[in-house]
Amino acid sequence: MDKNLVEWILENSKRGFNYKYINEMLIDAGWGKEDVSEAIKYVQQIRGNEKSSFSINFSSQKKAIYFAIPFAVLFIGIFIFLIISPSNSISNTNLLKGTSVNIPQGENKVFTINNESHQIDVKTVNQNSVTLIIHSNPIEVNLTVGEEKEIDLNDDGKPDLVVKLISITNGVPNLYIQKIKTCTENWVCSNWGTCNPDRKEVRVCNDTNACGTTNNKPKESKACQNENPNSTNFTKKLNLTNETSENQSKINRTINNETRNNQTNLGSKNSKSSLAPFFNVSCEGGIDQFVINSNNCLPFDTVCNQTMDLLGVGIIQTTLTNYKIKGFQKGRCELYALYLNNSLAYSLELTENLMNSGMTRDEIIKQLNDSNNQQAFVIGKNSTCYYPPNDLTKMISGWAAGNLSASLNDPSKYNCTGSIYENGNGSF
Numbered sequence: 001m002d003k004n005l006v007e008w009i010l011e012n013s014k015r016g017f018n019y020k021y022i023n024e025m026l027i028d029a030g031w032g033k034e035d036v037s038e039a040i041k042y043v044q045q046i047r048g049n050e051k052s053s054f055s056i057n058f059s060s061q062k063k064a065i066y067f068a069i070p071f072a073v074l075f076i077g078i079f080i081f082l083i084i085s086p087s088n089s090i091s092n093t094n095l096l097k098g099t100s101v102n103i104p105q106g107e108n109k110v111f112t113i114n115n116e117s118h119q120i121d122v123k124t125v126n127q128n129s130v131t132l133i134i135h136s137n138p139i140e141v142n143l144t145v146g147e148e149k150e151i152d153l154n155d156d157g158k159p160d161l162v163v164k165l166i167s168i169t170n171g172v173p174n175l176y177i178q179k180i181k182t183c184t185e186n187w188v189c190s191n192w193g194t195c196n197p198d199r200k201e202v203r204v205c206n207d208t209n210a211c212g213t214t215n216n217k218p219k220e221s222k223a224c225q226n227e228n229p230n231s232t233n234f235t236k237k238l239n240l241t242n243e244t245s246e247n248q249s250k251i252n253r254t255i256n257n258e259t260r261n262n263q264t265n266l267g268s269k270n271s272k273s274s275l276a277p278f279f280n281v282s283c284e285g286g287i288d289q290f291v292i293n294s295n296n297c298l299p300f301d302t303v304c305n306q307t308m309d310l311l312g313v314g315i316i317q318t319t320l321t322n323y324k325i326k327g328f329q330k331g332r333c334e335l336y337a338l339y340l341n342n343s344l345a346y347s348l349e350l351t352e353n354l355m356n357s358g359m360t361r362d363e364i365i366k367q368l369n370d371s372n373n374q375q376a377f378v379i380g381k382n383s384t385c386y387y388p389p390n391d392l393t394k395m396i397s398g399w400a401a402g403n404l405s406a407s408l409n410d411p412s413k414y415n416c417t418g419s420i421y422e423n424g425n426g427s428f
């Protein structure tokens with residue numbers, strides 16, 4: 001029995017997908033009927049001998065395609081929701097504009113300034129004053145009601161934070177906290193993309209310090225140098241979601257050309273899909289080196305490209321992330337992540353199947369663009385988490401082995417902070 005197949009069925013049954021739907025999706029993706037049936041029965045036994053709620057039948061390809069798309073997008077949304085669960089943090093947006101927070105004695109709030117995670121604790125509360133401890137470099141601050149102080153968090157001679165005690169009500173201090181807006185831009189850019197039909201290569205640049213200025217922002221587009229936009233290789237690399245409305249006709253021509261060129265290989269519209277679930281990760285400097293450095297929490301700076309088709313239906317998600325191992329903080333390994341890009345694309349086989357099932361070119365493009373609008377909110381967001389080294393190594397080793405379920409998505413457990421947690425209610 002395939003272990004990966006069992007784990008995938010178990011995970012998705014826990015997320016609410018019924019066994020009939022899981023069975024049809026796996027068979028349409030190319031898994032053997034007997035293998036799928038055996039794995040589902042095993043999962044049912046694991047989950048308490050649940051009664052089978054499905055009967056295996058082969059629905060038409062048109063029905064499978066129409067139902068596969070929204071469920072696949074929902075599945076991806078669930079994955080991202082796990083990343084952005086709420087945490088006890090002050091968002092970068094609120095920190096920049098200033099915010100008031102109630103912090104009872106013995107409790108704390110966390111925040112990030114210049115990619116460094118900090119924590120503010122209320123040590124003692126008196127009738128008209130409080131004593132605060134601000135980490136990571138511990139600083140003790142005494143405030144009376146109405147008093148305001150500027151705090152230098154990193155001993156560089158420049159204040160980073162303003163803290164003011166507004167009031168104390170029923171023993172709970174109300175504090176006003178604001179980041180001092182003196183900021184040095186720190187731009188991090190993704191790799192240059194492939195040549196688009198406008199003969200340009202583009203990339204995405206983000207200021208990791210979130211200064212809100214663009215004085216030193218690098219160029220994000222340049223003229224193509226090497227690739228011929230008329231080549232077959234270029235056409236296959238064309239990402240439908242990155243085109244503007246003025247390039248709509250070029251997208252349509254691409255879909256037509258790819259459909260004709262691949263008609264022989266893909267067969268008739270009643271042919272079974274040859275797709276299967278996959279998860280691949282490649283990193284600058286090597287994923288193996290990423291694993292080695294994580295084991296000892298040695299500094300490592302890399303950009304990783306994570307590509308996945310979670311349900312094996314031809315909806316390919318690509319996420320580009322800048323990861324930085326920054327070393328130990330209080331016995332835990334600090335991992336910073338900046339999300340440079342997150343997009344969906346349809347495989348050529350899925351594009352043809354959608355057209356064969358009755359969708360028009362415009363409907364395909366609109367559906368894909370709508371899905372991408374839901375995924376784009378993570379671009380430019382960042383996070384900082386603190387892992388026990390064994391946990392971090394386990395996660396990255398899992399990625400290297402193509403195991404998405406190795407991701408450790410517990411922001412509370414790993415003290416995660418950053419702008420990706422601004423939507424604390426999980427809405428996106």
